[in-house]
Amino acid sequence: MSAADRFKHMNKGFDLGQALAEADRCLLCHDAPCSRGCPAETDPGAFIRKLRFQNITGAIRTIKTNNIMGGACGVLCPTARLCEKECSARLKSLERPEGADSPIQIGKIQRFLIEHGWQTGFQVFEKPAARPEKVAVVGSGPSGLSCAAELAQDGYQVTIFEERPEPGGVLRYGVVAYRFDMAFLEKEMQDIKNLGITFQCNHRIDGPEGAEKLLQDGFDAVFLGPGLWDAARLKPDAPAIDGLYSSVKYLSMLRDGRFNDIHQKVKDKTVAVIGGGSVAMDCVESAVKLDAKDVYLVYRRSYSQMPAESDERIEALEAGVHYLLLNQPVDFITSKQNCLTGLKLVRTQLGAPDESGRRTPELIKGSDWVLDADIVVEAIGNKAEDASPQWYPNVKVNNRNLIEVDAETGQTSVKGIFAGGDIIRGPALVVQAVQDGKVAAKAIKTYLNKQEA
Amino acid sequence: MAKNAIDLSVDFCGVHFHNPFLLSSSPVANSAEMVARSFEAGWSGVVFKTLNSDRLPIVHPSPRMAAVDYGRKQMVAVQNVEQISDRPLKDNLTEFLYLKKNYPDHIIISSIMGFFADEWEYLAKVSEDNGADMLELNFSCPHMCIEGSGHKVGQAFHLIEQFTERVKKAVSIPVIAKMTPNITDMTEPAIFAKNGGADAISAINTVSGISGIDLDDFVPRPNVFGIGAVSGTSGPAIKPIGLHFIADMAKCEEIGLPLSGIGGIETWIDALEYILLGASTIQVTTGIMHFGYRIVEDMIEGLSDCMAQQGITKLSDLIGKALPNLQPTDQFDLDRQGVAQYNLDKCIGCGQCHIVCQDAAGQAIDWDIENRRPQLIEDKCLSCMICSFVCPVPGLISFKEMPKDWRRRETAVMDKNLENELEYEPFTKEGPHECTY
Ligand SMILES: Cc1cc2nc3c(=O)[nH]c(=O)nc-3n(C[C@H](O)[C@H](O)[C@H](O)COP(=O)(O)OP(=O)(O)OC[C@H]3O[C@@H](n4cnc5c(N)ncnc54)[C@H](O)[C@@H]3O)c2cc1C
Ligand SMILES: Cc1cc2nc3c(=O)[nH]c(=O)nc-3n(C[C@H](O)[C@H](O)[C@H](O)COP(=O)(O)O)c2cc1C
Ligand code: SF4
Ligand code: SF4
Ligand code: SF4
Numbered sequence: 062m063s064a065a066d067r068f069k070h071m072n073k074g075f076d077l078g079q080a081l082a083e084a085d086r087c088l089l090c091h092d093a094p095c096s097r098g099c100p101a102e103t104d105p106g107a108f109i110r111k112l113r114f115q116n117i118t119g120a121i122r123t124i125k126t127n128n129i130m131g132g133a134c135g136v137l138c139p140t141a142r143l144c145e146k147e148c149s150a151r152l153k154s155l156e157r158p159e160g161a162d163s164p165i166q167i168g169k170i171q172r173f174l175i176e177h178g179w180q181t182g183f184q185v186f187e188k189p190a191a192r193p194e195k196v197a198v199v200g201s202g203p204s205g206l207s208c209a210a211e212l213a214q215d216g217y218q219v220t221i222f223e224e225r226p227e228p229g230g231v232l233r234y235g236v237v238a239y240r241f242d243m244a245f246l247e248k249e250m251q252d253i254k255n256l257g258i259t260f261q262c263n264h265r266i267d268g269p270e271g272a273e274k275l276l277q278d279g280f281d282a283v284f285l286g287p288g289l290w291d292a293a294r295l296k297p298d299a300p301a302i303d304g305l306y307s308s309v310k311y312l313s314m315l316r317d318g319r320f321n322d323i324h325q326k327v328k329d330k331t332v333a334v335i336g337g338g339s340v341a342m343d344c345v346e347s348a349v350k351l352d353a354k355d356v357y358l359v360y361r362r363s364y365s366q367m368p369a370e371s372d373e374r375i376e377a378l379e380a381g382v383h384y385l386l387l388n389q390p391v392d393f394i395t396s397k398q399n400c401l402t403g404l405k406l407v408r409t410q411l412g413a414p415d416e417s418g419r420r421t422p423e424l425i426k427g428s429d430w431v432l433d434a435d436i437v438v439e440a441i442g443n444k445a446e447d448a449s450p451q452w453y454p455n456v457k458v459n460n461r462n463l464i465e466v467d468a469e470t471g472q473t474s475v476k477g478i479f480a481g482g483d484i485i486r487g488p489a490l491v492v493q494a495v496q497d498g499k500v501a502a503k504a505i506k507t508y509l510n511k512q513e514a
Numbered sequence: 515m516a517k518n519a520i521d522l523s524v525d526f527c528g529v530h531f532h533n534p535f536l537l538s539s540s541p542v543a544n545s546a547e548m549v550a551r552s553f554e555a556g557w558s559g560v561v562f563k564t565l566n567s568d569r570l571p572i573v574h575p576s577p578r579m580a581a582v583d584y585g586r587k588q589m590v591a592v593q594n595v596e597q598i599s600d601r602p603l604k605d606n607l608t609e610f611l612y613l614k615k616n617y618p619d620h621i622i623i624s625s626i627m628g629f630f631a632d633e634w635e636y637l638a639k640v641s642e643d644n645g646a647d648m649l650e651l652n653f654s655c656p657h658m659c660i661e662g663s664g665h666k667v668g669q670a671f672h673l674i675e676q677f678t679e680r681v682k683k684a685v686s687i688p689v690i691a692k693m694t695p696n697i698t699d700m701t702e703p704a705i706f707a708k709n710g711g712a713d714a715i716s717a718i719n720t721v722s723g724i725s726g727i728d729l730d731d732f733v734p735r736p737n738v739f740g741i742g743a744v745s746g747t748s749g750p751a752i753k754p755i756g757l758h759f760i761a762d763m764a765k766c767e768e769i770g771l772p773l774s775g776i777g778g779i780e781t782w783i784d785a786l787e788y789i790l791l792g793a794s795t796i797q798v799t800t801g802i803m804h805f806g807y808r809i810v811e812d813m814i815e816g817l818s819d820c821m822a823q824q825g826i827t828k829l830s831d832l833i834g835k836a837l838p839n840l841q842p843t844d845q846f847d848l849d850r851q852g853v854a855q856y857n858l859d860k861c862i863g864c865g866q867c868h869i870v871c872q873d874a875a876g877q878a879i880d881w882d883i884e885n886r887r888p889q890l891i892e893d894k895c896l897s898c899m900i901c902s903f904v905c906p907v908p909g910l911i912s913f914k915e916m917p918k919d920w921r922r923r924e925t926a927v928m929d930k931n932l933e934n935e936l937e938y939e940p941f942t943k944e945g946p947h948e949c950t951y
Contacts, residue, residue: 078586085586088906091865091881113585149906152862 064324067350068238068315071136071245075166075173084113086150087165094147095167101496103128105144105167108174121178124171125185125252128499129210130203132249133232134492135172136241139370143492144168179248186256189216194509197222197280199266202230203491204286204482206253207498212505213256220280221258224265226317230288232491234313237343239350271452276477281512282505285453285464285473285480286498289443289488295335295390302393304401308340308440315347326436327351333404333432335359335390336440337367338488342374344438345382356382357432361389361409361422385432387411389424394431403431443488453478463487471501472508479505520818521828524794526772527688527713529647531621531795533558534829535785535810538776538797539625539650539692541596542807546609550616555807556814559621560613561716561797564598564652565606565641567633570660572600580725580735582751589804591751593725595657595736595743598627603637607644614645623690627652629663631680638681638689648687651678651712653703654694654719657745665694665719671706678710688713690774693759695752696722700759701766708769715763716774716797718756720746749800753778757791761840764792780809782816789829790836851922853895854878855914860907861887867901867911875900876925892916893923 075083093106104123111120124131138144141164145151148164178185194217198205201223209219227233229246254260266272275283292307304326314323332348334341337360348356358377360367363386367374378384387409394403407429409422445462457465457474464473464480471479481497483489522533537543537552539561549560566572575595582591599606613622624641626649628634638649653674655664667673674691681689691707693700695718704715722744727734734742756777763769775788780801788796801809817829826832863886871879878894879901881887888901902911927933 082586088864088866090863091869092883092886094863094886149862149864 064328064351065320068320068347069242071239071242074136074176075169077173077177080112080170080173080177083166083170084109086162087113088149089113090149094149095144095165098144098146099492100143100490101128101134101492101499103131103134103144103171103492105165105171109165109167109170112170112174117174117177118183121174121183122185124174125178126214128492128495129207129253130249130491130495131171132175132245133203133241134495135168135170135175136245137232137236138168138490138492140164140166140168141370141372175249176245184255185252186214188257189214191218192216194218194281195220195279196282196284196505197275198284198286199272199275200230200286200288200482201225201228201260201262202286202288202482202494203232204288204484204494204498204501205230205284206250207495208284208286208479208481208502208505209258209498210253210256211499211502213258215506217506217509219258221260222264222266223260223262224267226263228260228262230286234316235309235340235343237312237347238316239347240343267452269451270454272478273453273455273475281477281509283478284471284498284501284505285456285478285484286482286494287446287449287484289445289483291444291446292439293442293444294439295441296393299393300399302395302401303399304434304436305393306436306438308334308336308344308438309443311344311438312340312347324351327353329354330435331355331357331433332436332438333357333359333385333434334438334440335404336442337362337369338440338442339369339373340443340488341440342369342377344440345377346380348436348438349380349382353436357385357434358382359385359388359390359404359406359432361387362419363387363411366411366419387422389422391429393437401435401437403433404437405429405431443483445484449484456480461487469500470504470507471497472504477508519827520821521830522814522818524830524833526774526795527648527690529621529688531558532619533814534789534793534795535813536561536621536623536774536795536797537802538799539564539623539652540799540803542799542802544599544601546612549609549613552802552807552810553613553617553620556810557620557807559623559647559795561623561625561650562606562610562646563601564625564627564655565603565637566598566600566627567637568603569633570629572597573659574600575659575736575738577736577738580737582725582747582749589749589800591723591725591747591749592800592803593723593735593745593747594720595738595745597659598652598655603640607640610641610645621647623648623650625650625652625692626681627655627663628677629660631677634677635680635684638685642685642687646687648690649681649685650690650692650716651681651707652692652719653677653707654692655746656694656696656720656722657743665696665722668694668703668719669697671703674703675706675710678707678712682711690714690716692719692776693717694719695755695759695777699762701762701769704763704766704769704771708771712771714772714774715769716776717759717763718752718777720748721752721755723747748777749804750778750780753784753787757787760788760793761791761837764834764837765840780805782813782820785813786817786820786832787836789832790834791840792834792837794830794833849918850915851920852897852913852915853892854890854897854899854901854911856888856890857910857912858887860910862907863887864906866904866906870900870904874898893921896922 087109096104096106108120108123144167145164150162151164196219198209198221201221292309332353334344345358388406392405408425411420412423415421455475471481479501481501482494524534537560543560544563578596579594581589584590624646626637653668658664691712760775773793774795775793776797779798785796868879868881876894876896878891880889
């Protein structure tokens with residue numbers, strides 16, 4: 062299989078038989094714990110029951126009306142710590158030594174139902190009566206899409222402004238395609254487009270007060286969901302080095318038409334990825350798939366402190382990634398031509414826990430060494446663009462440039478401007494962004510109704 | 515006890531079977547090639563697919579079966595419109611000769627169906643002449659495409675007697691009459707069969723039913739080019755019906771004939787249940803249609819081990835052993851009452867017990883939201899036990915008898931005030947304590 066092919070498709074999901082078999086295992090709990098565990102109120106307790114009673118269209122409706130990105134969430138949610146965490150079927154095996162039950166595979170059932178809807182052509186939404194109110198949504202990531210869809214379902218006129226050429230946010234330019242492929246994204250986008258939303262891509266909201274001007278330009282409310290597209294850097298002020306990438310740029314190249322460029326760069330080379338989160342996992346695994354000679358994951362704490370999900374950690378290990386734990390990168394080594402040749406590391410040991418409860422890495426004096434590497438990818442966190450507050454100067458932000466909102470409504474400090482997704486939480490999840498968009502949309506409806514009265 | 519000390523053999527109408535497990539007459543017993551393989555697998559005998567006399571052409575409808583599923587469980591029942599054997603009589607008889615020659619220790623039972631007495635007699639005679647050890651008279655197929663046959667005969671009791679009598683006169687091998695469940699009381703036709711000279715009764719054939727309907731075109735299944743029909747249901751779903759009829763006949767002293775149990779048998783436990791209610795052989799179709807001949811291995815091994823564990827050497831000692839415990843409902847001691855009891859150490863908090871008790875029982879289970887645990891209000895428990903059927907943890911909920919002086923609370927009336935508006939006189943007439951017509 063060529064490298065490009067390896068990035069085209071994600072794994073197949075359940076078929077009807079598998080989904081029904083899994084639903085059959087569900088205990089149909091009273092006050093279902095799974096439904097409580099879903100950040101977007103997707104209500105698996107209800108949609109699994111509907112599937113079980115052959116009400117498949119109803120099951121799809123439950124998902125889509127609560128979570129317009131139900132397909133993406135079914136694929137991408139870290140279910141083990143969300144809906145599946147308190148699943149009674151799992152408890153069944155915990156409490157019984159002789160039992161061997163695992164949680165119901167809710168994400169997989171959810172994905173199946175959405176795909177089944179596409180296969181059978183079932184349309185959840187009917188065209189609503191148009192309303193006069195206009196809402197602008199900045200950013201077409203999960204939060205923006207969810208907010209737009211929730212409003213469009215009620216006939217509000219929604220325009221999404223997106224600076225990139227295609228909509229989808231991280232789902233389009235971040236997540237690697239073998240975990241979430243284009244065909245799937247296109248179908249989920251189509252469901253949203255069918256609601257009659259106007260997309261203005263290649264349209265960055267910018268300039269002083271760019272966002273706030275939208276209110277003067279005829280929009281009755283604005284939702285901000287720009288996500289986090291700047292990368293935290295080890296040496297923020299250092300000049301550019303050939304071979305040094307931020308995770309944002311590296312992952313984007315895999316999906317924005319520059320695949321061959323990055324493939325040529327990585328092929329047969331030694332790659333070091335700095336970081337221990339989910340994004341770092343996408344970087345290391347994709348480097349393996351790009352035929353890198355060796356891929357190192359460099360992390361300053363130890364295995365169990367890594368924020369990546371446990372299945373991701375195991376998958377990367379199995380894929381052949383070398384884990385360099387307890388090593389703090391301190392500098393990049395370059396050739397005379399400013400090409401990267403290595404990464405300077407200092408070994409660490411774990412000290413006392415910090416405020417997050419994780420033990421702090423402490424440098425071991427005199428233990429520095431150089432890992433030879435041709436490519437280094439920094440995956441140490443996405444952050445808000447330093448300049449972003451310029452286009453919403455009156456919107457209150459915190460010291461990390463994250464927008465401050467009212468948790469119940471997503472309302473910012475500026476009347477009529479709402480926000481959600483990573484820009485209010487820091488790096489979070491698709492399902493949380495969906496919920497933020499939905500919550501804000503509901504608040505926008507209330508706000509606009511009040512304006513009218 | 516040593517396993518090889520276990521004796522599974524039975525005598526049935528004086529014929530020796532090395533175990534009680536037989537193929538019943540159906541596609542699983544359609545040819546000698548198939549039956550030979552079943553014998554190799556461990557079945558002790560076969561009721562061959564019902565012979566016809568070649569007088570009328572037999573054509574099977576197509577498609578001829580449909581399955582009834584339950585959740586992810588496939589084939590809890592099968593619906594079929596298959597006819598009796600469509601093979602030439604000569605071929606079927608030649609198959610008997612082959613089987614007798616190659617498997618002399620196995621028992622060949624010829625199932626036959628005629629449309630009038632001479633035809634019954636003819637089929638009986640050729641069967642005996644070509645090696646059949648016994649006969650089974652098919653009075654019971656519910657979906658023959660030719661009028662006046664199958665369970666139409668089984669429902670016209672005098673015809674049972676008449677045809678059995680003709681057959682008995684013609685042959686000297688034992689004759690079994692196979693009964694249809696599509697009647698109310700099977701002891702009656704069984705007595706007619708006995709009066710005609712039958713040596714044994716087998717039951718049940720398939721239950722008249724409709725498996726389901728295609729929602730695209732509203733045709734009941736199997737959909738035979740746009741037409742469905744009431745036809746025979748078989749498989750696990752019909753086991754309670756089969757057990758009931760076998761037990762009725764076993765309890766009826768006037769019948770007093772050996773019985774062959776059929777209907778929904780898959781495991782040694784199913785088979786043993788039929789035996790405990792009075793069957794001395796058992797027959798299987800749908801279990802084989804679902805899993806193949808190999809299931810007999812587990813029947814033999816499972817039943818032998820169970821007997822060894824209970825210290826029973828001879829299977830024949832178990833025949834009818836449950837019958838004394840089967841009594842009419844008026845024999846219940848209604849003074850003894852109990853409730854469900856919960857071992858909450860094992861509870862996983864799914865709340866299904868709460869749901870079903872709320873909606874289908876005594877509202878006797880409160881739900882502790884915080885701890886996700888049921889709380890039983892004992893004096894509201896009806897002891898229906900449905901909570902124990904839905905609880906996913908085996909053994910968590912069990913039945914416990916309460917002391918004699920314990921009383922169950924009466925179901926509360928929503929609004930006692932409405933009693934003022936009642937139009938009601940209590941019923942006061944004296945009457946009998948049993949039903950009179
Ligand atoms: C590599 C990677 C992998 C991930 N994997 C998972 C996963 O497996 N599961 C999971 O649940 N979560 C995952 N996440 C997190 C998840 O993708 C995010 O939490 C989610 O996408 C946030 O949605 P959002 O709407 O806030 O922003 P984004 O998805 O970031 O979308 C923001 C959009 O706004 C646009 N935009 C920004 N500024 C402007 C502007 N000024 N004008 C116009 N448009 C603008 C951007 O171009 C972008 O399209 C991952 C994140 C990354 C980076
Ligand atoms: C497809 C099919 C064909 C059958 N054909 C016959 C038959 O020719 N003669 C007969 O006596 N019984 C016939 N039966 C009835 C079976 O022998 C048996 O009595 C019935 O299926 C119940 O047993 P089971 O639940 O093990 O299948 C047939 C059953 C099926 C499912
Ligand atoms: S918690 Fe698990 S078993 Fe209970 S309803 Fe949800 S998926 Fe089903
Ligand atoms: S959206 Fe995600 S967390 Fe919620 S039920 Fe679906 S898979 Fe689980
Ligand atoms: S059904 Fe069983 S496991 Fe579930 S809550 Fe009730 S007692 Fe507990």
